Amino acid sequence: MTPMDPAPLRRDLVRAASLAALAPALPVAAQPAAAPAAAPTLRVNGAVHDLAGLDPRTTLLDWLRERLDLTGAKKGCNEGACGACTVLLDGRRVNACLVLAATLDGRSVTTVEGLARADGTLHPVQQAFIDHDAFQCGYCTPGQVVSAVACITEGHAGSEAEIREWMSGNLCRCAAYPQITAAVQDAAARMARGEA
């Protein structure tokens, strides 16, 4: 892909991301009937949380923000168009506003709060965002950081052009885009050298 190829539309990326979020939920729903009826749970940043009694309308985003007080993931549109709510679901990036929390029994979520090490050492992506001044107001930043982690692990950080395409599901109105691209490139190199 060259920088001048017509870009895939943002909504295509968003659609792909939301389908990816829903598809793996199916086998979980089709558990054998004989399985013991355990209370539904969801793992978030390593800790197990009870999903019992959940309002079925509650999105993963609202559940994280209102119930767990994990407010790193932001609500910028609530309809899958901005990426501010990006979290990792079983390691894949999803828009948390498009996922119903009640569908996530047995799954595992990583939010921006779960990226740094317990001793406070930042994830290489987080450090690279600071080093490259890759944000201004910081509102889109949790989503950008989580999306960047996935972009690198997906293998979509091979070139500047590739990063720009695969980071286009995360809007930044402050428009730190060139700095974000540089940060992702830098972090990808650090992670490839095993600094993660």
Added chain:
Amino acid sequence: MNEGLGSPMPRRDGRIKVTGAARFAADVKLPGLLHAALVTAPIARGRLVALDPAPALAVPGVARVLTAADMPRFAAVTTPPMATAVQPMQDDVIRFEGQPVAIVLAATPEAAEAGAARVAARYAADAPLLFSGERAEVPSRESFYVFEEPDLARGDVPAGLAAAAHRVAARYHQPPRHHNPMENSATLAVWEDGRLTLHTAAQWTYGVRYGLAGALGLAPERIRVLAAHTGGGFGAKGYTWPHQLLAAVAAQVTGRPVRLAYTRAQMYTMTGYQPEVAQEVTLGADAAGRLTAVRHASVSNTSLTDDYIEFAHAGSAGMYATPALQLSARMARTSLNIPMAMRAPHEGPGMFALESAMDEMAHALGMDPLDLRLANHADADPSDGRPWSSKKLREAYGEGAALFGWRERPRQAARDGHWILGTGMASCIMTVFRFPASARITLRADGQVVLEAGTQDIGTGTLTIFPQIAAGELGIPIERVTLRHGDTDLPETGGTFGSSSTACVGAAVQDAARKLRARLDGIAALQPASLGAPAEAPEALLRRAGLADLSAEGRYEFGRPFDAAGHAGSHAMRTFGAVFVEVAVDPELGLMRLRRAVGSYSVGRIVNPRTARSQMIGGITWGWGMAAMEASVVDPALGRFLSKNLSGVAIPVNADIPADIRIHFVDEVDPHAGPLGAKGIGEIGAVGVAAAVANAVFHATGRRIRDLPILPEGLLGAGAG
């Protein structure tokens, strides 16, 4: 590292912003919190005939539905600090689509939204009022939005045009565009002992205090406004909007904390937008390219109730030397919600027209567009002849052109496969806005310094820049400075808008630090000198004098509550620059891409080149959005915004913006703009870009596009220029 003025300090809010620890307004929680959801009118104009809250009250979790009957009567307040003169839920008149008519309060966001969807309302609709330049009117000077004279004339324009060897006359147009900060505005309001506290998304904490105090009839001291971090503003969060007023009332009526968070759709109708602007520019020039006359007239849309106006000619008033100037700004009412200042207001729309017209003139003259600008350089303010406070625009042109390779560019459009490459440039200019500010600095005996100012963090770098200025003045490491901000309990500052914070609040911080140093010197003079001892650390001096801490208050003042373009003083105050772009056009598919850009600016002293660079890249990206995609389409039958979301309205994404954007600042200190020698930079980056892009498209294809945005249908089939 020298940590004072001019050092590229990394942002001090880095860690909290990359870990999700930074709390924005909607991230704050309190026990007993009620979630508010607004019911809004679906018609642009008419009356609310009936409203039945019963179905909403039947939704489990819904605690209360508030209608106009539950509202106190709000007192009239000036605009600003209120964003609009007429507040919602005071009568049954509908003045724009999206106007709130009821508030549903519930224990969870899900219940509040479900309730809002069930409130039964009936309306009687009148025909909407659409934008028409035919109905242009002169704005009333009662609104503070009208901070300039709508008309300005100097010299004899008809004579200048008659004498011209070349004339250009053209009309330009741009649609409404929304700010769309990534954070939707939100307020958490709570009353305690007759005192109101708000956690809110704001660019001006004190403005929200004044707006609410006026509307609610409260002493300002009884209102505390907190805004720790604001998720982008760009003008959408400058003044006091319904989320603040309605959250305050809902919390008062229910006796519980209330959070009112706008949806993205509500951002489109309750925070403003850059209005639709129609412009006409006429230029005359002699055979050598020197301007003989400049005429610039504009009409922008406003609402039924407010006189917001876009002074599109603001740039033309200060840009080029000319013996004759005739400028006018008018507004035309529509039944849309009120427009609002948006990065960059006034010069932003206006310089698209002026700088496109200058390019047309350069083409008519067969002159290099840069040489035409240089030939018309204004050595003094063309509108009133005053000297400039400082101006290094010639250097900005020259150094920017060298960085871009402007003089070496191909004269004919180059080809790269399907793409035709064009280059274009434009001048940039922005009014310097100034507001008084104050700050307090306290040195403690343990060596820590606490800096306090009510100012906001909207991402422009204030959390780094102000401690940087204090540390530099006191000669201490920045790690020892803690900034407390975003709170009306702290010393008063103006809004973080009009590109004013660094220069004005920064000057107050510098003043406070200098006063503190003077007080330390005074204490030192009273202490017995220890001969031959090395210079004593200030905190050691404090301890020796038996003081726990020492404070000083600093101020930045110029005898007025507000100043634009240096009108308060003897010198005209503007920022200047030049932007150069290379765009690629694929005429078979109608595609247009930004390949590279250089922005070169004469804007006074740069306090932090690192955060400043990000500001300018942001501005250029805003300019690209204006040029290439941004439009909030108005439905001609319904008189409302067609798409109130981020999927039907395009704003730039990462793939739109190349890495090759170079930012250059001319070495400059403005001795008149304040003690820092700094002016503002937040808005000028967005100025001129759309013209530079349109000029590059003309260079590439020979097609002159005067209607923004430049969309595929305008480029299809364009031949190589």
